[in-house]
Amino acid sequence: MEKRHVLLIDCPDKIGLVYRVTSILFKNHLNIIRNDEFVDHQSNHFFMRTEFSGDLDAPKLIADLEGLGDIDKGHIRLNPRKKKNIVILATKEHHCLGDLLIRYAYDELDANVLAVVSNHRILQPLVAKFGIPFHYISHVGLERRAHEEMVEKALAIYNPEFLVLAKYMRILTPEFVRPYSNRIINIHHSFLPAFIGANPYKQAYDRGVKIIGATAHFVNDDLDEGPIIHQDVIQVSHQMSAKDMARAGRDGEKIVLARALKKVFQDRVFIHRNRTIVF
Numbered sequence: 001m002e003k004r005h006v007l008l009i010d011c012p013d014k015i016g017l018v019y020r021v022t023s024i025l026f027k028n029h030l031n032i033i034r035n036d037e038f039v040d041h042q043s044n045h046f047f048m049r050t051e052f053s054g055d056l057d058a059p060k061l062i063a064d065l066e067g068l069g070d071i072d073k074g075h076i077r078l079n080p081r082k083k084k085n086i087v088i089l090a091t092k093e094h095h096c097l098g099d100l101l102i103r104y105a106y107d108e109l110d111a112n113v114l115a116v117v118s119n120h121r122i123l124q125p126l127v128a129k130f131g132i133p134f135h136y137i138s139h140v141g142l143e144r145r146a147h148e149e150m151v152e153k154a155l156a157i158y159n160p161e162f163l164v165l166a167k168y169m170r171i172l173t174p175e176f177v178r179p180y181s182n183r184i185i186n187i188h189h190s191f192l193p194a195f196i197g198a199n200p201y202k203q204a205y206d207r208g209v210k211i212i213g214a215t216a217h218f219v220n221d222d223l224d225e226g227p228i229i230h231q232d233v234i235q236v237s238h239q240m241s242a243k244d245m246a247r248a249g250r251d252g253e254k255i256v257l258a259r260a261l262k263k264v265f266q267d268r269v270f271i272h273r274n275r276t277i278v279f
Contacts (some may be wrong), residue, residue, distance in 0.1 A: 002053040004033065004081035006267040007061075011071040012048040013039045021048065024064045036279040037150035040272065047270050049279045051081065069266065075269075084265045086111045087160040089151075089168035090118045094126055096166040099254040100261075101130045110259075110265040114158040115257065118149055119170065139170065148176045164261065165219065167253075174221045184219035185264060187257040188248055189249055201249060205242035209229055212236050212245050214253040216260030227276045229269060230260035 009021065018037055025032060030052045037048040058078055065076050090097045097116065103109040115133040116123070127134040135154045139147040147170075155163070165186040177184060190200035190213060204212050213233040218226040234252050236245055263269050263278055270277040 002031075003056070004051060004230045005056055006054045006079045006081055007048075007050040007052065008077040008267060008270065009045055009046070009050075009065070009071060010270055010272065011075050013044050014070050014252050017046055017070065018048065020068055020070075021050070021065065024061070024068075025050065025052055028054070028057065028061050028064065030056065030061075035266045038277055038279075040277070043272070045272060047215070047272070047277045049268060049270075054142055079267050081267075083109075084111045085158070085159045086162045086164055087114050087155055087158055088164045088166050088195075089170075090116060090123055090160065090166045091169040092120050092122050093167040093250075094123060094252045096254045096257050097123060098126060099258060099259060100164070100166060101127070101132070101208070105130055110262055111162075114160055115154070117154055118168075143172075144173055145175060148173060152176070164257075166257065171223060172219060174278070177219055177221060180219075182218055183228075185257075185260060186217055186219050186224075186226070187253050187260075188215045188217065188224050189246070189253055190215065200247040202242045204236075205245055208238065210236060212249050212252070214249060214256040216257050218276075220274075225274070227271050227274055229263060229276055229278065232256050232259075 022032060026106055031054050032050060032052045033104045034051045037047050048144060062076060062078060065071060074169055088097060088100060100109060101113065104111065104113045113132055115135060116127045117135045117137060119139045121136050124134045124136060137147065137150050161183065163180055163184045165184065167187065190204065201212065211233040213231055215228055216230045217228045220226040232255065234248055236248065
C-alpha cells in the first residue's frame with residue numbers, strides 16, 4: 001500500500017490556486033485521495049487540505065509549490081499520514097483519560113500514547129491497566145514554574161508532538177506553553193466563551209441555563225481563550241442541581257475531546273488568528 005501524505009496550504013486567496021496546486025501534484029505523479037478548500041472572504045485568505053498517495057520527493061514538491069510565487073514560505077506543510085505521538089496530562093478525574101486510553105487500546109485514537117503525567121497518584125492504577133508509563137509529579141509545596149520544570153523534564157523523555165490536557169486542573173504559564181505553541185489541546189467543561197475559569201457548572205446553575213456544553217480548544221496564554229476546535233451541548237432543566245449538570249456534562253466532555261483530537265491528529269485543523277478552520 002502506498003504511503004499517504006497530507007498537504008496543508010494557507011495563503012492570500014488568488015484565482016486558480018486549486019488548479020495550480022493540484023496540477024503540481026499531478027506533474028509529480030501523485031494521486032489525490034481527498035481535497036478540501038475554503039476561503040475566508042473577510043480576510044481574503046485561502047485554506048487547502050489535500051490528502052494524496054504516491055512516491056513522494058518532498059523537497060521537490062515543496063520547491064515546485066513555492067515556485068508558484070503565491071504561497072509564502074512557512075505556509076506550506078507536508079505531513080505523512082501517520083499516528084501522532086502524544087503525552088496526556090491529567091489530575092484526578094478519570095472520564096476523559098479513561099475514554100482516551102480505551103480508544104487507544106482499540107486503535108481508534110490516531111495517536112500513540114507515550115505516557116501520562118499527573119500531579120496526583122489517583123489515576124495511576126487506571127493507567128497501569130494499559131501498560132503506559134505514568135509519571136506522578138506532585139505540585140505540593142512548589143511554585144508553579146518549579147512544578148512545570150519537573151513536568152518538562154518528564155516530557156523531554158518522550159518529545160511528544162502534542163500534549164493533551166484530559167482534565168488537567170493546573171493553569172499553565174506562558175513559559176510552559178511557548179515550546180508547544182498550537183500543540184496543547186484542552187477540554188473545558190462549558191460552552192466557551194461562556195463560564196470561563198473554575199466551577200463552570202456552578203456558574204451555569206446559578207445563571208439558570210437550559211443547555212450546558214463542552215469545548216476542546218488549543219491552549220494559549222489567555223485562560224480558556226485559545227482557538228476552538230470542537231464543541232457540543234447537552235439539554236438540562238431547572239430540576240438539575242449543579243452536581244447533576246456536572247455528572248451529565250462528563251459524557252459530553254469526553255466525546256468532544258475525542259472528536260477534536262481526531263480532527264487535529266488527521267491534520268484537519270488550521271489556525272487563523274484566534275479561530276480555526278476545520279475540514
